[in-house]
Amino acid sequence: MKILVELPTWLGDAVMTTPALEHLYTAYPDAKITLVGSFVSTEALKAHPRITRVVVDTTKTKGWRPLNVYRLAKRLGPHDLAIGFRSHVYSRLLLGLTGTKKRFLFDKNRLTVPPSRHAIHQVEKYAAFIDTVTGRRQPPGPLRLDWPKKTFSRPTLGINPGATYGSAKRWYPEKFADVAVALADRYDIVVFGGPGERDIATDIERTIEEKGVENVVNLAGETSIPELCSAIAGLDLFITGDSGPMHIAAAYRIPTVAIFGPTRYQETSQWMNEKSTIVRHDLECAPCMKRTCPLKHHACMKEIAPREVIEAANRLIRNETV
Template sequence: MRILVELPTWLGDAVMATPALENLFLAYPEASVTVVGSYVATEALKAHPRIKRVVVDRTKERGWRPLNLYRLAKELGRHDLAISFRSHFYSKMLLTLTGSKKRYLYKKTIDHRPSTVGRIHQVEKYQRFINTVTGRSDTPGALKLHWRPKRYDRPTLGINPGATYGSAKRWYPEKFAETAAAFADRFEILIFGGPGERDIAGDIERALRNEGVSNLHNLAGETTIPQLCEAIGGLDLFITGDSGPMHIAAAYRVPTVAIFGPTRDEETSQWMNPKSVIVRKEMACAPCMKRTCPIITHACMREITPQEVIAAAETLL
């Protein structure tokens, strides 16, 4: 049997899909699995021993996308079962063009009851979707990645100030720096970030060095996705916003302080990480789920203090 899986686009969503994927693989133990998706999603999951083929979807990069999808579908070929964790029209087109016998597309309105969506974690949504594929009643286990965590010589704290989704999810560099400085006598400090987050990571690095902190390394834009997984997986403490790296940390059960503002923590908090603490503010305008603050104040993040985050971290140590 041949199974095709289109992964979620975002890194964090791809990691949150791993419990559902594990149950899919258990339901079809002899199947040969091909995954297709964004570069970051496929890079994070390609180490799984059940995945035999990985194809990066580059259909948005240049040219007419429908034609690119046709070419991608022919490259992928026909499968006995084709599944997409995306609900986009182009995902439906891709699965159709492969000519696969059975095709399943994820729907954001789980069980066709939109009112329940805000109360269900994304991991559970993905599992419900896969249950419609397999006909089973599986429950999701823990997040799982197959990159080996790095071993550090000294206790190490990771700081992740970025959030690809938008600026509204980002806490402030000066606050991250103040928080990290409070732990500099006990931990080596690593600053994480993607290529587009070098500026904010650089601001944190400069602020820390101005405070005399020298035991730090700025890795923003310097790691591959596998290296990012390995580096986060070996941490002793992680302080982050709602982001893909936050879910990587959950997969390795890293003690984590997660700072939430405009997003729903009941949907996207760390899944099954017993050493996770959420710091957030109760506000009438939150969660707004916007990429940028619609009322400019950004109060849901601005009012979170370094002292609150430090206190939350101390409960994990």
């Protein structure tokens, strides 16, 4: 049996599909699995032993997208089952053009929130979707990534200031620096970030060094996705915004302080990571789910003080060392 799986575009969303994918693999233990999706999504998940083939979707990058989708579909070819975790029109087109007769597409609006709950986590939505495919209903397990853990020579704190979704999700570089300085006597500091976050990471590195801390390394834009996963997996403590790396840390159960502002923490928090906590302020305007602050004050992030994050980190540290 051949199964085609189209992954979500964003790194964090892709990681949140992994419990659902485990349900799929269990239901079809002998199937050959092809992953198709963005470069970051496929890179993160391709190390799983059940994956047979990986194809990167570049249909948006150059040329007429419908034609590119057609060509990609013909390259993928027909499967016995095609599953799309995206609800985009091009996802429907892609799966249909492969010639696969049995197709399922994720519908983000299909699940309703039970009266007893405030929200459904994205992991649960993905798992429920796959359960409609397999006909088996079971609660989702933990996140899973299969890249090996990096070994650091000393206890290490990771700082992740970026957020691909938009500037509204980002805490401030000088505040990240204050937190790192406060913890530098116990940890070496590693600053993470993507290629587009080098400036933010450099600002943090410079500020930390100006305050007399030398045990800091800036890896922003310097790691591949597998290297990023491995490095985060080897951390002793991680401080981050709501981002893909936050979900990577959750997959490895790394002690994590996550700073939330405009996004729905109940839907995208660190799934099944008991060693994690959230710092957020309960404002009337949050969560607005906007990429930039529509009110221009960014209070949901600006009002979070370094002291709050340091205290949250210390609580995690105490629990880890007791």
